[in-house]
Amino acid sequence: MPTNRKAHSAVVVGSAMLVYGGFVDMKGSSHDFWSLDLDTMAWSLLSGPQQASLGPGPRHSHSAMASQSCMFLFGGLKGLREQRDFWRWSSTSDTWTSLRNK
Template sequence: MIKANVNPKLLNASPAVPPRLFRKQDNTLGPGGAADSCSSWVCASGGAGPMSESGPCLWTQLPQSSPAPCERFKLACCGHQQYVYVLGGRHTTCERDFWRYNVVCNEWTELNCTSEEAPEALEGHSVVVHEGFLLVFGGMLDCVYTSLRCPLWVFDILKQKWVNWHGKLPQAEIPSNRKGHSAVVIGSAMLVYGGYIDLKGSSQEFWSLNLDSMVWSPVPAPHRPH
């Protein structure tokens, strides 16, 4: 476990109970306006209960070794076991890279993102995890080519490779590319809501992907925009 250099007494925590760890990515610019390598930070909260706004919290920067992803924004990340997966985002341009961060060893590993089944450069996309698979949705640069595709990619965590998810039969209804949407897995479905669609603006579309059949279906949306 990574240890934060924090006095447990300052956190109101027993020395026998390790502080809980939370991380963020720092996208600040370095000297001269150039972005430095990715910075990892740890937030230690005292006790075993839920973290609250009024509770003690102290951020500490962790030592970072190379290689590591460049700092960015509009990225997508997802935690699974002791790893945090980080995909794409924007630095000076839209990035097409895929990284895995080991929170136990404080170590970055770059994963393959160049196969035919892998996504292109993405920003404003989402990533969720379901039964050992990462599901990436949206975030493509809009053009005529991308408007004809379903912006969904699947990564097999165990085999460490991108896989072809497309079914044998074409689907009558599929969601179009979008950015800044929300995605969550509930049971055996991935729900995607809202976001921004180029040329259309903010969207209230609500979609459900059945993760057993990989079939999309629209869901009645609420009355307020996302």
């Protein structure tokens, strides 16, 4: 299960709660992406340090929402640097996609 963190995001998609990033005490911003199956209450790591280049990367204090089978993530902080990027997680393909924004 995920370690204690703050300023993460959590959304519900289908029967899963998805938790992204957050600030982990001495380690700083996290890019861990976890799923909690609400039927079995079992946690699973969807992506961690080895897949950091495939998604939004480490961040905290970002915004997130769910729509249909996707999680959308915007902005946040990497350390003290403000981010303005926009990402979509598809639960059907299990992939992150960077979306263009102005």
